[in-house]
Amino acid sequence: MNKTTDKTNGDPATEDTKRWLDDPDNVRKLIRWFYWSCGLIILIDLIFSLGWHKHAAFVDGAPLDAIEVWPGFYGLYGFVACSVLVFLAKALRSFQGKPFLMRDEDYWDKP
Amino acid sequence: MTLASSSDLLAHPAFGLLFFGLAAAVLRGRFAAVAMIIGPVFGFWLVSKLELGSSFTCSLFGFEMVFAKVDQQAILFGYLFHLAALIVGIYSFHLRDPWQISMGMFYAACAVGVAFAGDLLSLFLWWEGLALTSVFQIWAKKTQRAEQAGFRYLFFHVLSGLLLLAGIILRYHEVGGEDAFAMVSMTMAFEDGDLYAQLILFAIGIKCAFPFFHVWLTDGYPEATPTGAVFLSAFTSKAAICIMARLFVGTDFLITVGAVMAMFPIFYAVIENDLRRVLGYSMINQIGFMVVGIGIGTPLAVDGALAHAFNDVLFKGLLFMAMGAVLYRTGEIRGSELGGLYRTMPWTTGLCIIGAASISAFPLFSGFVSKSIIMVEAARGNHYIVWLCLLFASAGVFHHAGIKIPFFAFFAHDSGRRPKEAPLNMLIAMGIAAFMCLFIGCNPQWLYAMLPGGAAGYHPYDATHVITQTEILLFSALAFTLLNLWKLYPPELKSVNLDVDWLYRKGGQAFCTFMALFWNALNEMAHALFVKTIAHRVGTFTAHSSTLVLRLFANPLRALGLLSHETDDEAKDALGKQAALGIHPVGLTALFGILFLLGLLALSW
Numbered sequence: 001m002n003k004t005t006d007k008t009n010g011d012p013a014t015e016d017t018k019r020w021l022d023d024p025d026n027v028r029k030l031i032r033w034f035y036w037s038c039g040l041i042i043l044i045d046l047i048f049s050l051g052w053h054k055h056a057a058f059v060d061g062a063p064l065d066a067i068e069v070w071p072g073f074y075g076l077y078g079f080v081a082c083s084v085l086v087f088l089a090k091a092l093r094s095f096q097g098k099p100f101l102m103r104d105e106d107y108w109d110k111p
Numbered sequence: 112m113t114l115a116s117s118s119d120l121l122a123h124p125a126f127g128l129l130f131f132g133l134a135a136a137v138l139r140g141r142f143a144a145v146a147m148i149i150g151p152v153f154g155f156w157l158v159s160k161l162e163l164g165s166s167f168t169c170s171l172f173g174f175e176m177v178f179a180k181v182d183q184q185a186i187l188f189g190y191l192f193h194l195a196a197l198i199v200g201i202y203s204f205h206l207r208d209p210w211q212i213s214m215g216m217f218y219a220a221c222a223v224g225v226a227f228a229g230d231l232l233s234l235f236l237w238w239e240g241l242a243l244t245s246v247f248q249i250w251a252k253k254t255q256r257a258e259q260a261g262f263r264y265l266f267f268h269v270l271s272g273l274l275l276l277a278g279i280i281l282r283y284h285e286v287g288g289e290d291a292f293a294m295v296s297m298t299m300a301f302e303d304g305d306l307y308a309q310l311i312l313f314a315i316g317i318k319c320a321f322p323f324f325h326v327w328l329t330d331g332y333p334e335a336t337p338t339g340a341v342f343l344s345a346f347t348s349k350a351a352i353c354i355m356a357r358l359f360v361g362t363d364f365l366i367t368v369g370a371v372m373a374m375f376p377i378f379y380a381v382i383e384n385d386l387r388r389v390l391g392y393s394m395i396n397q398i399g400f401m402v403v404g405i406g407i408g409t410p411l412a413v414d415g416a417l418a419h420a421f422n423d424v425l426f427k428g429l430l431f432m433a434m435g436a437v438l439y440r441t442g443e444i445r446g447s448e449l450g451g452l453y454r455t456m457p458w459t460t461g462l463c464i465i466g467a468a469s470i471s472a473f474p475l476f477s478g479f480v481s482k483s484i485i486m487v488e489a490a491r492g493n494h495y496i497v498w499l500c501l502l503f504a505s506a507g508v509f510h511h512a513g514i515k516i517p518f519f520a521f522f523a524h525d526s527g528r529r530p531k532e533a534p535l536n537m538l539i540a541m542g543i544a545a546f547m548c549l550f551i552g553c554n555p556q557w558l559y560a561m562l563p564g565g566a567a568g569y570h571p572y573d574a575t576h577v578i579t580q581t582e583i584l585l586f587s588a589l590a591f592t593l594l595n596l597w598k599l600y601p602p603e604l605k606s607v608n609l610d611v612d613w614l615y616r617k618g619g620q621a622f623c624t625f626m627a628l629f630w631n632a633l634n635e636m637a638h639a640l641f642v643k644t645i646a647h648r649v650g651t652f653t654a655h656s657s658t659l660v661l662r663l664f665a666n667p668l669r670a671l672g673l674l675s676h677e678t679d680d681e682a683k684d685a686l687g688k689q690a691a692l693g694i695h696p697v698g699l700t701a702l703f704g705i706l707f708l709l710g711l712l713a714l715s716w
Contacts, residue, residue, distance in 0.1 A: 041582045057490035064495045078583035081506040082590035089381035090601045101608045
């Protein structure tokens, strides 16, 4: 829920009033809190999986039943999914230096 | 045309929006804007007065048409569309364009009409209305680009209407009788391969932005006015989802289609520069979840799909409103040209983040309480590949709609722009939508109670679910943060990306070029052959043939010394002149006459 943690690259303000986020130190602080919260949720997941019964989404015997209840499965899946998403999307833009889907802004206006 | 009961029709739930839309068309200035607020409120009251199970009929051209049939699902969408119309009305309060205002209200009224439609005939009428009234939100921008995009948008929606009509007519021929136009499940007919069911699903699919037929959305919405995009995002696709949930519950085909819809747009969304187009792609992704829910077809899954449609109108509307405010204040919506706006638009930033958290399905926000139903039902039905796709899409939607939208607009690098905060009416509208997102997220039972199946005993807030959902979102954010810090994240570039519309936009251009080359070449060949060669020769021949015939006879005569011409050329000139003018010496004519008669005499022997 700590969405502000993703506000990296806080450039120095061009105005006189400096915002809290304009200080790179604060941004670094935010990111550090964010790393801690990631660690915390994994810890909670682990404790919950060991101490209580984490009920599976799937019925017994389904192919994913055993994997889905692993502590950290969702975290790992989210991280891998987003990385794959980004790299595939980059490849869609241009593959091996050749533009694939990306075109100039005036592409449609050109005859 | 006779109306069964005219007072009945005045109580039709769409009447409030239609009447005040008409009023807004006649009124000007602030009065029209006020009509835009009163209309939805009045309509809301009309919906609340409806009794479950009642219906409005009228006979038209000898057909008994059920203009409205009141059931729980219709009431849910009736409230939703009026709420959306009210929010957009407040958001557009500064507008002074009567076309945009009145057409916007007619558009909302048509969506209400679709939700309440009691049979296929009235559905078709409202369906067409939806197409025709919505395009004005794009055309209202009054640029050539918007005009062209509007026509492309209209093409798809007119196609959808025609397919629906074709399906209805086929069904009338096949089923016949009382049931022909009834709104009953067509799942069996579809799976048996009946053409009418396929056509009707295709018609609904176009409005739901099925893959390959989704480009009207990502092409049209970003070209609309700042307020128009909010209008468009609220009604068309949700009305189509409402009808799909009436006619095609449990169609297996929809599970696959929905999973594809949830997956492919997120790749586009990551590399798209126009932030409203990013929202367009993310909209297809969300509709994908609903289509999967309807495809699974259990009462709980359909409830999940309907609940998600309800929430999507609110959070997607909120995001479109935030981006509309940015566009309104800066005149710019490309991510590469924006950034750092949080300094001067803090309220818009905060409200946008609430919308982003809702669409990402953070616990306590509205997306969480509806998307999870569909996920759980996908798992329970053992659709594990689909479930993995949806989980991927959940992570992806947080990535592009949850983080990318607020990050590149309001944070990221400082663009140096210092626009004013959004106008008060926009902030109020966004505030209402944000409040609803939080309210539903914290009180899911309020929404569940309105669902047809009441979400039968589903509890979103159990420990496993909260922990796993938070975990997947935090780690998606971690991927974004790390990739950004390592400079691996694709930067926002001034660019456009090719989509299916390339086929008809460039293909159409190529087609025109080919046609021009081919037919013009054929035309020129035909001109050269027929006009210049054959016609010319025939003309020359007919002009000179008499001279030729004359010479044929005159030359032997001249050789005998009977003619006065000295040379051949002289004879030719003289005879040519005589032939052209149609005058010949009497003696010569008489001579030919005698020769001709002698010839006949000889033949008669």
